[in-house]
Amino acid sequence: MKQSKHDLGSTKNEGMENVPMEERRQFLKMGLAITGIFAGGTIFSAVSVIDRVFASSEEFTAQYPYKPHYGMILFQNRCVDCERCVAACAETNHVPHEGYRTRILMKEMPDAVGLKREFIPVLCNHCNVPQCTRVCPTKATYKDPVNGIVMMDTSKCIGCLTCQEGCPYNARYFDEHRQAVDKCNFCFDTRLSKGEKLTACAAACPASCRVFGDLSDKGSDLYKAIHQLERPVWVLRPEAGTKPSVFYTKDTSAVAFK
Amino acid sequence: MANGAETAQLTLNGLESMVTTRLKSGSMGYYFLLLLCGGLVLAAAGLGIHAMVAGHDKYYNVYREVPWGILISTYVFFVVTSTGLCLVSSIGHVFGNQDFMPIAKRSVFLSIATILSGFFVIAFxxxxxxxxxxxxxxSPNLTSNIWWMGTLYGVYLAFMFAEYVFLLLDRHKPAVFCGFSGSVAGIAAHSNLGAVFGLLMGREFWHGPYMPIYFIASAMMTGCSVIILFHFLGYRINKEEMPVAMKKALRVTAKLGVLLICVILFFTTWKMISGLAGRPAGKYEAVMALLSGPYAVNFWVFELGLGMLFPLVMFIRSKGENLKMMFSGALAMIVGIFVMRYDLVVVGQIVPVYHELGVNEYKHLLSYAPSLYETVITLGGFGLTAFLFLLGEKLFAGHKVEENH
Amino acid sequence: MNKHCATIAICLAIAMPAVAAENHGGDVVYTKPVKSVLFSHKLHVEEKGLSCDMCHARTFDMQALKAQENADFTMKSLVEGKYCGACHNGTMAFASNTRCAACHTGVKGGGPPRGGKH
Structure with missing residues (x-):
């Protein structure tokens, strides 16, 4: 609920903006009282819709509830599955051999016209309506109130794996060494909090496939890559309603090499 | 043999001698079964603790894409059964329907036994x-259905336990209060368990309001079959003739069972049709896996045949009189329902989350089969229920209810 | 599994010139500076009709994979017209800085996705 307070002033129209704050609270309380224990999580997750971020390409005037609002856009056509990102991630974050926080998927279309293969990097989407944090019984996974990263507090994880079921992106794994579910946290503990500007995967990519940054920073490459109409921008599994902070695009212009 | 009413005026010595006499009354077969079930529980506990210490990943067949396996489905099975026992038995002694009165005590006892078995399995x-x-x-998370489920089942267990104690002491009023509270907690807990599955947006086979509702209806169905099964067995073990009131109670239970099988058949029909019409992405593949894919035998033979159609025929043909027919129907139903829970949990996960992406890695449906450890722990859960049931039959002398009300 | 395939493919590629029945070098799998790039002699010689000395006169040594030992065997030099970039410049063939996955097969080392393997 902390998060909702945080961005009430800046949310986009949810059809309720004219309702005074007090009335809204009253209404929500009433709803809670009525539905009570039967509703369990449902009513709370309905409330969290006000955290929704309109970070799709259509929404130019997006307001982001976090500062910095970390996110990433992947230029899907640039990925060649060299997997330097996967290796850099594993080394930086001590990902066990049996797990991974990012992975490259391969799509093949032998009968396609022209290019017959593409690679699709996947990682935690740092959703703005995360399923995983809603279902966690002990708040072992939570959305960071400052930067919006979906974090793990491994000491609280009971290992029920409901978050793994809830995640529509298969971004979570059980780490037997840490005895907790673990996941990508945009290298927050290993890099960002130490002053690095990029995640390990983004830094390791030789083809600038991964552009990491602050979604709310209008000057950032990330912001510019998303808020434009010339190239399509999409998210994975939009029907899951998770409002990811990770976006995908393809550019037809030439790739610039470092 | 001592009557339940006596328990109100017991001394410690009297209690001890009574328990001893009651336990000594069992046959060799009884002790053999008791030992077997106890051994099964110990074996399961041993393997479970070993897996816990040595690492679950080495001994369980669940994996990243299919994190929930037979242990979760067995847990669901037991709590479904427990909730069902609680609800069906409360029709009598909580809501005052005289016909259901005689089954109350044994049912409440069994609802405690089954939920303990559920907790036993999920602990591993x-x-x-x-x-x-x-x-x-x-650090409670109030948006989490798992949290509500766990908490409410804790409350439920406490109420059921208190209810049973009050029933033993023949204190009707507090027993009714506890029974009512237990039913409310049970329904709340159980529908939250349905919501654990139903509110996951990314899992099409589960997602929707269907699950919480279905869970309650199928709990009642399960409750009916378990009541018939264990009452039949209970009188066998105690080598007693079933009184008229009890026969009548089982007759109405079978009638209720027929109704609920029809409800679940109806539910299942629409669940399948809704998964076929318009070929909804993610759901269609799962439904097809049940209808004509790798889970077709599970679905047609176990879920539909053993779980619903055979018991339906048996319950109807028995006319509520033929106890052996009712028993065989109930037994088949329990096997079927166990497979139903297994399919519900596993089939919900076999369509990979990235299936629609068309990538090589997730083109095909995922598969899962329980490991030896998982199987033994599952059997241990059944062992625990059977052990507690057998013990309870002797300790509480056939859970008799006085005939005076 | 896929890594094994890649390894086998590499071994085959090295062994190919000795055992090759065809009059070209077969498949060559480059693993530096990134894994992996598949160069198909079949595609270039048989289907596109290039002659050996178009490449092997100056751009590439006859010994397979020798080029990848050079420090300048990078995408940057390809874009500047070296190695593959001599032809893959946007006029003779698609430019080196476009259509990445046409040549790059990745760590998983899938072959040229022309056959009906998957």
Whole structure:
């Protein structure tokens, strides 16, 4: 609920903006009282819709509830599955051999016209309506109130794996060494909090496939890559309603090499 | 043999001698079964603890894409059964329907036994259960259905336990209060368990309001079959003739069972049709896996045949009189329902989350089959229910209810 | 599994010139500076009709994979017209800085996705 307070002033129209704050609270309380224990999580997750971020390409005037609002856009056509990102991630974050926080998927279309293969990097989407944090019984996974990263507090994880079921992106794994579910946290503990500007995967990519940054920073490459109409921008599994902070695009212009 | 009413005026010595006499009354077969079930529980506990210490990943067949396996489905099975026992038995002694009165005591006892079996199994599925005890209390997440389910089942167990004690002491009023509270907690807990599955947006086979509703209806169905099964067995063990009132209670239970099988058949029909019409992405593949894919035998033979159609025919043909027919129907139904829970949990996960992406890695449906450890722990859960049931039959002398009300 | 395939493919590629029945070098799998790039002699010689000395006169040594030992065997030099970039410049063939996955087969080392393997 902390998060909702945080961005009430800046949310986009949810059809309720004219309702005074007090009335809204009253209404929500009433709803809670009525539905009570039967509703369990449902009513709370309905409330969290006000955290929704309109970070799709259509929404130019997006307001982001976090500062910095970390996110990433992947230029899907640039990925060649060299997997330097996967290796850099594993080394930086001590990902066990049996797990991974990012992975490259391969799509093949032998009968396609022209290019017959593409690679699709996947990682935690740092959703703005995360399923995983809603279902966690002990708040072992939570959305960071400052930067919006979906974090793990491994000491609280009971290992029920409901978050793994809830995640529509298969971004979570059980780490037997840490005895907790673990996941990508945009290298927050290993890099960002130490002053690095990029995640390990983004830094390791030789083809600038991964552009990491602050979604709310209008000057950032990330912001510019998303808020434009010339190239399509999409998210994975939009029907899951998770409002990811990770976006995908393809550019037809030439790739610039470092 | 001592009557339940006596328990109100017991001394410690009297209690001891009574328990001893009652336990000594069992046959060789009884002791053999008791030992077998006890051994099964110990074996399951041993393997479960070993897996916990040595690493679940080495001994369980669940994996990243299919994190929930037979232990979760067995847990669901037991709590479904427990909730069903609680609800069906409360029709009599909570809501005052005289016909259901005689089954109350044994049913309440069994609802405690089954939920304990459920907890026993899930303790070995959850990777770090001791953290649950701490952080469920100091760091609750009120949006989590798992949290509500766990908490409410805790409350439920407490009420059911209290109810049973009051029933033993023949204190009707507090027993009714506890029974009512237990039913409310049970329904709340159980529908939240349905919501654990139903509210996952990314899992099409589960997603929707269907699950919480279906869970309650199928709990009642399960309750009917378990009541018939264990009452039949109970009188066998105690080598007693079933009184008229009890026969009547089982007759109405079978009638209720027929109604609920029809309800679940109806539910299942529409669940399948809704998964076929318009070929909804993610759901269609799962439904087809049940209808004509790798889970077709499970679905047609076990879920539909053993779980619903055979017991339906048996219950109807028995006219509520032929106890053996009713027993065979109930037994088949329990087997079928166990497979139903297994399919519900596993089939919900076999369509990979990235299936629609068309990538090589997730083109095909995922598969899962329980490991030896998982199987033994599952059997241990059944062992625990059977052990507690057998013990209870002797300790509480056939859970008799006085005939005076 | 896929890594094994890649390894086998590499071994085959090295062994190919000795055992090759065809009059070209077969498949060559480059693993530096990134894994992996598949160069198909079949595609270039048989289907596109290039002659050996178009490449092997100056751009590439006859010994397979020798080029990848050079420090300048990078995408940057390809874009500047070296190695593959001599032809893959946007006029003779698609430019080196476009259509990445046409040549790059990745760590998983899938072959040229022309056959009906998957």
């Amino acid at each position: 599925e959850i990777k770090i259960p001791w953290r649950m005890a701490i952080y469920n209390v100091i």
